[in-house]
Amino acid sequence: xxxxxxxxxxxxxxxxxxxxxxxxxxxxxxxxxxxxxxxxxxxxxxxxxxxxxxxxxxxxxxxxxxxxxxxxxxxxxxxxxxxxxxxxxxxxxxxxxxxxxxxxxxxxxxxxxxxxxxxxxxxxxxxxxxxxxxxxxxxxxxxxxxxxxxxxxxxxxxxxxxxxxxxxxxxxxxxxxxxxxxxxxxxxxxxxxxxxxxxxxxxxxxxxxxxxxxxxxxxxxxxxxxxxxxxxxx
Numbered sequence: 519x520x521x522x523x524x525x526x527x528x529x530x531x532x533x534x535x536x537x538x539x540x541x542x543x544x545x546x547x548x549x550x551x552x553x554x555x556x557x558x559x560x561x562x563x564x565x566x567x568x569x570x571x572x573x574x575x576x577x578x579x580x581x582x583x584x585x586x587x588x589x590x591x592x593x594x595x596x597x598x599x600x601x602x603x604x605x606x607x608x609x610x611x612x613x614x615x616x617x618x619x620x621x622x623x624x625x626x627x628x629x630x631x632x633x634x635x636x637x638x639x640x641x642x643x644x645x646x647x648x649x650x651x652x653x654x655x656x657x658x659x660x661x662x663x664x665x666x667x668x669x670x671x672x673x674x675x676x677x678x679x680x681x682x683x684x685x686x687x688x689x690x691x692x693x694x695x696x697x698x699x700x701x702x703x704x705x706x707x708x709x710x711x712x713x714x715x716x717x718x719x720x721x722x723x724x725x726x727x728x729x730x731x732x733x734x735x736x737x738x739x740x741x742x743x744x745x746x747x748x749x750x751x752x
Contacts, residue, residue, distance in 0.1 A: 535583040536600065536616050538654040539701065542730040544575035545656065549709050549726065565622050568658060569597050572620060576600065585615065596642070599651075616652040619643055625661040625670055625677050632659075632681060636688055643733040644696055653733040657685060659706065661725035674712035674725045682706040685729060693733075700731045 548571045569589065576598055577587045586603040590596075599614035621639035623632045636657065643653040659681040663670045672680065686704035706727035715722050 535580045535585050536652050537579060538616075538652065538730060538732060540579060541572065541576050541618070541654065542656060542728075544579070545572050546707060546709055546728065548575060549728075553710055553713070564660070565620065568622070568656075569620055572618065572656065573598050576618065596645075613647065613649040614651045615649075616654065617643065617645075617647070618654045618656065620656040620658065622658045622660060623681065624659075625663065625672060629680070629684070633684055633688075636684060640688065640693055640696075640698065640731075640733060643731075644693065650735055655731045655733060656728065657681075657731065658709075658726065658728045661712065661723075661727075663723055665721050665723060677725075678706050678708065678727045681727065682729070685731070689731070695735060697734050697736045698731055699734065700729055702729075704729060 545568070549568070573587060573589045580587060580600065584603050585600050588599050588601060596614070596617040597620050598618040600616040600618075601614045602610040604610040619639055619642045621635050623635050627635075639655045639657060643655050659677065661670075661674050661677050670677075682704055685700070685706070689698040689700060689704055692698060706729050708725075709728050710724065710726040712723060712725040715724060
């Protein structure tokens, strides 16, 4: 039988530097700062870039603590983990204090594919740990197309609403043994509004929205996981 997880704050009290909201808005600011420069907004390279920015934000927030951050932990089981800094301790490596996963979806994905990516994000956060870490998921939705090649099926505003609706639906449904919470009742934050740009001779249109979630173990089964906040955007 799998032993129940024990929250880290009970085991060790090490919560200084663990601030998911600050991590998310730090990433938001880092991505927003790139709005006037060409960036990779497609494929594995985009996800790696965003994970790199997220790692940098998390690492900066650990100054003055006895914690460290590690990317692609345990053969890429998690994108970023926060753990005690104790090089001689196998336990410190094996019992992270926080785990962070990111997942990207794109405007050319059908709703079923977007949902699968969201479900995969939550599944990755549900992985059992002996000492229950803070579990944080960052969901990034990218709106991108070349007007010369294809007209999108959704406007940027509708894309934002649709991905936010799927996120809220999963949170309300919950997952067995876990609750899902988020800020602003799951409203997607606009990182980059719909923007027309040039890549060499080609016209491109890009936009980006994002939100973060917390996945918490619960002994009462699936929870209604919407945190209090502002009403969802229309």
